[in-house]
Each structure stands twice: as C-alpha cells, then as structure tokens.
Amino acid sequence: MPSLVELVKAHIEAEDRRDVQATLDTFSDDCFYTMHAFGLDLRGKQQIGDHYRSAFEAMPNFHNPESRIIDAGDDVFWMGRMEAVQTGPWGDLPPTGRKVVNFGLAHFPRGSDGRLAGEHTWFNGNDFLHQLGLLPSSNSMELVKHIRALESKLAQLRAKA
Amino acid sequence: MTRTIDLVRMHLEAEDRRDVEGALTSFSDDCFYKMDTFGIDLRGKPAIADHYRGAFAAMPNFANDKNGKMFDGGDDVFRLGHFQVTQSGPWKDLPASGRELKVWVLAHFPRAPDGQLAGESVWFNGNDFLYQLGYLPSANAMELASYIKKLEDEIATLESK
Numbered sequence: 001m002p003s004l005v006e007l008v009k010a011h012i013e014a015e016d017r018r019d020v021q022a023t024l025d026t027f028s029d030d031c032f033y034t035m036h037a038f039g040l041d042l043r044g045k046q047q048i049g050d051h052y053r054s055a056f057e058a059m060p061n062f063h064n065p066e067s068r069i070i071d072a073g074d075d076v077f078w079m080g081r082m083e084a085v086q087t088g089p090w091g092d093l094p095p096t097g098r099k100v101v102n103f104g105l106a107h108f109p110r111g112s113d114g115r116l117a118g119e120h121t122w123f124n125g126n127d128f129l130h131q132l133g134l135l136p137s138s139n140s141m142e143l144v145k146h147i148r149a150l151e152s153k154l155a156q157l158r159a160k161a
Numbered sequence: 162m163t164r165t166i167d168l169v170r171m172h173l174e175a176e177d178r179r180d181v182e183g184a185l186t187s188f189s190d191d192c193f194y195k196m197d198t199f200g201i202d203l204r205g206k207p208a209i210a211d212h213y214r215g216a217f218a219a220m221p222n223f224a225n226d227k228n229g230k231m232f233d234g235g236d237d238v239f240r241l242g243h244f245q246v247t248q249s250g251p252w253k254d255l256p257a258s259g260r261e262l263k264v265w266v267l268a269h270f271p272r273a274p275d276g277q278l279a280g281e282s283v284w285f286n287g288n289d290f291l292y293q294l295g296y297l298p299s300a301n302a303m304e305l306a307s308y309i310k311k312l313e314d315e316i317a318t319l320e321s322k
Binding site (some may be wrong): 020036037038070071076077079091092093103105107121123124127128129134135136138139140141142143144145146147151153154157161 | 180197198200231232234235237239241247253254255265267269270284285286287288289290291296297298300301303304305307308309310312313316319320321322
C-alpha cells in the first residue's frame with residue numbers, strides 16, 4: 001500500500017492530467033469532497049467524479065503548478081496554487097474566458113482502507129469568482145458594502161417607479 | 162527548543178484567555194497573521210495585537226473549540242475546529258449584531274527560523290461568518306454572485322425606463 005503522502009502526490013498529479021479516474025483511485029470507496037466556499041459537500045466516487053468532470057470540462061487546462069505536501073501522520077496537507085482558464089460553463093457560471101490563479105490548502109485524512117478518506121479544500125471562493133469577473137471583490141466584508149449599496153439604490157429606484 | 166505544536170498550544174490557550182500579549186509571546190518578532198477572506202494580511206506584533214484587541218472587544222466570549230484537533234507536521238502545525246462566538250460589539254466596519262456564529266476554521270502555524278511561530282494563516286468561509294451575523298444573504302460565493310447579478314439586472318431595467 002502506498003503511503004498517504006504518495007497517495008496525495010498521485011492525486012495531485014492525476015488532477016494535473018485532468019484524469020478523473022486516477023484522481024478517484026486514490027480515494028476510499030466511501031470518500032468525501034468538500035468545498036465549503038461553493039457549498040459543495042459530496043459523498044462517494046460518483047458525485048465526486050461528476051464534480052471533477054465538470055470542473056475539467058469548464059477549465060481544460062486546470063493544473064497545480066505550485067505544491068507543498070506536509071505529512072502529519074494520518075493526515076496530509078497540501079498547500080499550493082491552482083491555475084486554470086474557465087473556457088466553459090461550470091455549474092451556474094457562464095464561460096468567462098478568464099484565467100484564475102488561486103492559492104489554497106487541502107486536507108486529506110486517511111481512510112479506514114488505508115487510502116485517502118477524501119479531501120477538504122480551503123480557499124477564498126470570492127477571490128476565485130472575483131478573478132473570473134463574477135464578484136466585485138475577493139473580500140467578504142467588501143461584498144457586504146457592495147450589496148448594501150445595490151440594495152439601497154434598488155430601493156430608491158423602486159420608490160420612484 | 163520548544164516543539165511547534167507546544168507553541169501552538171500556548172498560543173491557543175492565550176487566545177482562550179483573550180490575552181493579547183500571551184498570544185503573541187509564541188510568535189516570532191517579524192510574524193505574520195493572515196485572514197484572506199477578510200483581506201487581512203498583517204506583519205509584526207503591533208499590527209497583530211491591534212487585530213486581536215479589536216476582535217476580543219467585539220467578541221468577548223472568543224474561545225477555541227475544546228474538541229478541536231491538532232495536526233503535527235513537525236515544522237508546520239494545523240488546528241481544525243469550530244469557532245463559535247457572539248459578536249456583541251462593533252468589529253471593523255460591522256456594527257454590533259448581537260448574533261452568535263459558528264464556523265469551521267483551519268489554522269496553519271509554520272515555524273520561524275528563530276524557533277518561534279512564524280505566524281498564523283486562518284482559513285474559513287468569511288461569507289458564512291457574515292451570513293450568520295445577518296450581513297450577507299448567503300454563505301455560498303456562487304449564490305452571492307447570482308444575487309448581485311440579479312440586483313444589477315433589476316437596477317439596469319429600472320434605470321432604462
């Protein structure tokens with residue numbers, strides 16, 4: 001059985017090749033994948049495979065050019081940078097043709113069968129969408145101000161109409 | 162030399178006492194503190210102390226999750242747990258909400274060349290934090306993008322009349 005660090009390396013390398021099956025091969029059968037910033041909480045290889053397929057279709061040059069792996073025993077952490085150009089639709093997002101460079105962190109705990117139990121991804125989702133031109137800021141607090149200003153303007157326009 | 166994980170424990174215990182000086186004792190002199198989701202990227206103890214003072218004043222029941230988990234990666238330590246507080250005072254541009262929030266937080270503490278903690282990178286969903294306080298309509302960055310687009314479209318329609 002490969003070590004947990006070797007499994008994480010294989011997982012990242014498979015992501016870099018946009019190889020969904022090889023990415024999933026590093027996971028246990030009852031695996032999970034979370035991306036809280038986008039409300040994703042997936043269970044099992046079917047759901048996670050669908051997620052990877054749609055992400056790779058939307059961002060066909062998806063890759064992780066900067067990687068650092070930290071071995072904490074039964075948990076391995078990956079820190080690094082992903083890059084992609086979003087040329088296709090992804091979920092509710094239209095294709096933007098824009099490049100996104102995102103620094104993030106991923107946590108891979110050991111599964112009961114010795115493979116990876118799954119992956120928790122941590123990154124700034126606002127920054128991701130800001131770079132695609134879909135949010136006005138990467139900063140959550142600035143989004144509060146922006147939305148308040150829009151809601152206030154809309155209320156004034158509705159009052160006049 | 163004190164192990165990195167023991168320095169992190171000292172840091173967290175000081176945070177639980179809302180002891181600003183104690184929290185900074187385990188940090189290197191040229192330390193950093195990052196909370197990317199709120200655009201916070203601080204350098205040096207005075208700036209970080211100001212941040213802690215502001216947070217502790219706004220959230221006086223600030224405490225780390227007793228059931229949180231530490232991950233020892235040698236020169237890098239990670240701490241995962243719930244952050245649960247009541248925002249009873251103003252914080253940055255936010256007025257006091259009086260609301261309680263609970264978010265998952267992953268903190269990364271690398272060791273500095275002097276053996277102290279180089280600093281702390283704090284990862285969490287800032288939208289969720291502000292959603293629970295009533296300042297944002299969703300915790301999900303994609304839903305915020307849709308909401309902003311809807312407001313902008315309605316404003317454009319009303320302005321064109």
